[in-house]
Amino acid sequence: xxxxxxxxxxxxxxxxxxxxxxxxxxxxxxxxxxxxxxxxxxxxxxxxxxxxxxxxxxxxxxxxxxxxxxxxxxxxxxxxxxxxxxxxxxxxxxxxxxxxxxxxxxxxxxxxxxxxxxxxxxxxxxxxxxxxxxxxxxxxxxxxxxxxxxxxxxxxxxxxxxxxxxxxxxxxxxxxxxxxxxxxxxxxxxxxxxxxxxxxxxxxxxxxxxxxxxxxxxxxxxxxxxxxxxxxxxxxxxxxxxxxxxxxxxxxxxxxxxxxxxxxxxxxxxxxxxxxxxxxxxxxxxxxxxxxxxxxxxxxxxxxxxxxxxxxxxxxxxxxxxxxxxxxxxxxxxxxxxxxxxxxxxxxxxxxxxxxxxxxxxxx
Amino acid sequence: xxxxxxxxxxxxxxxxxxxxxxxxxxxxxxxxxxxxxxxxxxxxxxxxxxxxxxxxxxxxxxxxxxxxxxxxxxxxxxxxxxxxxxxxxxxxxxxxxxxxxxxxxxxxxxxxxxxxxxxxxxxxxxxxxxxxxxxxxxxxxxxxxxxxxxxxxxxxxxxxxxxxxxxxxxxxxxxxxxxxxxxxxxxxxxxxxxxxxxxxxxxxxxxxxxxxxxxxxxxxxxxxxxxxxxxxxxxxxxxxxxxxxxxxxxxxxxxxxxxxxxxxxxxxxxxxxxxxxxxxxxxxxxxxxxxxxxxxxxxxxxxxxxxxxxxxxxxxxxxxxxxxxx
Numbered sequence: 065x066x067x068x069x070x071x072x073x074x075x076x077x078x079x080x081x082x083x084x085x086x087x088x089x090x091x092x093x094x095x096x097x098x099x100x101x102x103x104x105x106x107x108x109x110x111x112x113x114x115x116x117x118x119x120x121x122x123x124x125x126x127x128x129x130x131x132x133x134x135x136x137x138x139x140x141x142x143x144x145x146x147x148x149x150x151x152x153x154x155x156x157x158x159x160x161x162x163x164x165x166x167x168x169x170x171x172x173x174x175x176x177x178x179x180x181x182x183x184x185x186x187x188x189x190x191x192x193x194x195x196x197x198x199x200x201x202x203x204x205x206x207x208x209x210x211x212x213x214x215x216x217x218x219x220x221x222x223x224x225x226x227x228x229x230x231x232x233x234x235x236x237x238x239x240x241x242x243x244x245x246x247x248x249x250x251x252x253x254x255x256x257x258x259x260x261x262x263x264x265x266x267x268x269x270x271x272x273x274x275x276x277x278x279x280x281x282x283x284x285x286x287x288x289x290x291x292x293x294x295x296x297x298x299x300x301x302x303x304x305x306x307x308x309x310x311x312x313x314x315x316x317x318x319x320x321x322x323x324x325x326x327x328x329x330x331x332x333x334x335x336x337x338x339x340x341x342x343x344x345x346x347x348x349x350x351x352x353x354x355x356x357x358x359x360x361x362x363x364x365x366x367x368x369x370x371x372x373x374x375x376x377x378x379x380x381x382x383x384x385x386x387x388x389x390x391x392x393x394x395x396x397x398x399x400x401x402x403x404x405x406x407x408x409x410x411x412x413x414x415x416x417x418x419x420x421x422x423x424x425x426x427x428x
Numbered sequence: 429x430x431x432x433x434x435x436x437x438x439x440x441x442x443x444x445x446x447x448x449x450x451x452x453x454x455x456x457x458x459x460x461x462x463x464x465x466x467x468x469x470x471x472x473x474x475x476x477x478x479x480x481x482x483x484x485x486x487x488x489x490x491x492x493x494x495x496x497x498x499x500x501x502x503x504x505x506x507x508x509x510x511x512x513x514x515x516x517x518x519x520x521x522x523x524x525x526x527x528x529x530x531x532x533x534x535x536x537x538x539x540x541x542x543x544x545x546x547x548x549x550x551x552x553x554x555x556x557x558x559x560x561x562x563x564x565x566x567x568x569x570x571x572x573x574x575x576x577x578x579x580x581x582x583x584x585x586x587x588x589x590x591x592x593x594x595x596x597x598x599x600x601x602x603x604x605x606x607x608x609x610x611x612x613x614x615x616x617x618x619x620x621x622x623x624x625x626x627x628x629x630x631x632x633x634x635x636x637x638x639x640x641x642x643x644x645x646x647x648x649x650x651x652x653x654x655x656x657x658x659x660x661x662x663x664x665x666x667x668x669x670x671x672x673x674x675x676x677x678x679x680x681x682x683x684x685x686x687x688x689x690x691x692x693x694x695x696x697x698x699x700x701x702x703x704x705x706x707x708x709x710x711x712x713x714x715x716x717x718x719x720x721x722x723x724x725x726x727x728x729x730x731x732x733x734x735x736x737x738x739x740x741x742x743x744x745x746x747x748x749x750x751x752x753x754x
Contacts, residue, residue, distance in 0.1 A: 122657055172562060187659030194657075199650040204668040204743060214658050250745040266658065 208247025546626025
């Protein structure tokens with residue numbers, strides 16, 4: 065079996081809200097792993113903690129009071145490094161009174177340590193592409209210069225001229241016409257789809273081991289979306305890319321992912337290979353996955369102009385502590401037999417097939 | 429890096445700026461001319477009354493200075509002279525206004541630019557430091573200190589500084605720039621007024637606030653996050669939008685205030701600049717000098733705006749693109 069590129073263990077990212085005087089548990093104990101050449105799709109509604117997961121991995125969360133714990137093991141050319149290595153040293157919990165704890169943190173110290181840990185990893189080993197590509201490119205720099213900057217930072221290329229020709233080659237690779245002319249264009253004169261292609265070229269130009277694609281198709285036209293997905297698919301096959309794909313679009317997941325993690329309320333509720341989860345014969349699925357899949361209209365339904373089957377209700381806020389299942393209120397499959405159990409205690413991850421885990425009492 | 433800069437839109441914008449400059453100077457001169465002649469008192473009462481009471485002689489002097497003509501006609505003749513490069517002669521000294529102004533405006537430029545640099549040297553590091561949010565208490569304290577300093581009235585600050593540094597400690601010479609020619613430590617004469625105007629012109633707090641807000645906004649932009657994600661320096665990426673543009677904007681906006689402050693500082697420190705000349709000319713109702721100074725000051729202020737436009741042109745590619753459409 066191929067080696068793990070990334071292994072995330074029990075990642076928790078909490079933010080503290082002063083107005084509500086409580087922690088927002090944006091990411092609450094997430095574990096997954098990605099093997100070389102694999103595409104892991106993290107899917108879920110907005111506000112499920114998908115993007116925060118990605119940003120935690122990249123070490124991009126620096127703002128605001130909060131807590132981050134867990135382990136992120138990254139395979140950096142054979143050496144496994146923990147991106148959150150030594151994090152517990154920077155925080156200490158003191159018992160003040162009965163059941164009142166004081167957390168003291170050395171945020172500055174940790175940020176410094178994180179920067180040294182991430183140095184040589186950001187952009188080099190892990191690259192990231194963002195949603196809204198137009199705002200993710202620097203509007204005051206020609207795109208050629210931006211790609212060349214990335215190349216010169218991470219590759220053994222010293223002259224700008226060489227880097228620019230390298231950049232042009234990458235632009236061609238992401239199917240941009242007349243790349244030598246485009247090098248001098250500014251992002252405002254390019255379309256959203258073009259900008260995303262340029263982002264892809266920029267992040268792949270350093271040949272990273274892992275590409276994090278944070279909603280790569282959000283904010284683009286539907287036709288452009290398909291083209292971007294096709295491009296990612298093609299590049300994945302050409303370069304044997306490892307991708308952490310984050311999206312709320314089941315269609316994108318279906319086309320690209322090998323493995324799926326369904327997130328809900330900051331937790332992974334279902335995790336497994338795509339063929340296991342999406343297989344029509346598979347009779348056990350998490351109710352949330354079923355609801356997500358059902359919300360995708362089929363062609364017949366579109367022809368018949370039926371209403372979209374959205375999931376009723378809203379994503380639960382991650383502030384309130386739930387005793388039971390977080391999906392309880394919106395679950396359509398809860399039955400009288402397990403209803404009380406659903407309400408009273410939160411289900412654990414249960415293995416229901418090889419590598420197929422699920423967090424539901426129905427699975428028992 | 430070779431940019432494809434298209435010069436046509438840039439020239440278009442610059443020529444538009446030039447047109448605005450001309451219209452502005454015209455407007456300023458008309459307004460100042462009207463205000464001058466609406467104000468009570470006239471040069472004749474201030475100079476001539478001491479020398480002669482003879483109405484015939486007064487009328488002769490009046491005719492000589494051209495003050496007996498219809499007001500619009502006076503303005504037009506002044507304008508005509510300006511177009512021929514003649515700013516007229518001072519009522520008081522009789523010397524050409526232009527020659528007199530060139531000398532003093534150099535001193536004012538030194539004072540203004542020097543104090544602008546002092547202001548920037550104080551405010552920019554504080555703004556950057558507090559936008560890092562590393563040491564909130566310290567940056568809060570520094571900001572508060574800067575606010576207090578810029579709330580101090582500049583004339584008071586000037587006298588206090590003179591009292592402390594020249595009277596008590598005798599560190600700086602009392603006389604300033606104009607008499608510096610023979611002195612040993614030439615730059616010392618310049619230092620004190622420049623620092624006082626730099627600290628006390630009230631721009632520090634506003635530059636800190638504006639730059640801090642802009643920098644924090646830019647640092648939270650997506651493209652800065654993306655730059656960080658690719659391992660690049662966020663300062664390199666945020667420099668243009670986060671620092672260069674806000675600083676230029678504030679400098680251009682603050683030049684009038686600094687010129688205003690210069691008038692007071694020049695009085696306090698006996699600095700032979702435009703401000704002191706303007707003060708004297710206003711007391712004397714020396715119309716040609718006042719008009720000349722106004723035109724010079726408007727020109728300086730507009731130069732700031734002009735530089736701002738040029739910086740914008742070369743920083744923001746979208747402006748050149750828009751200029752092409754316009």
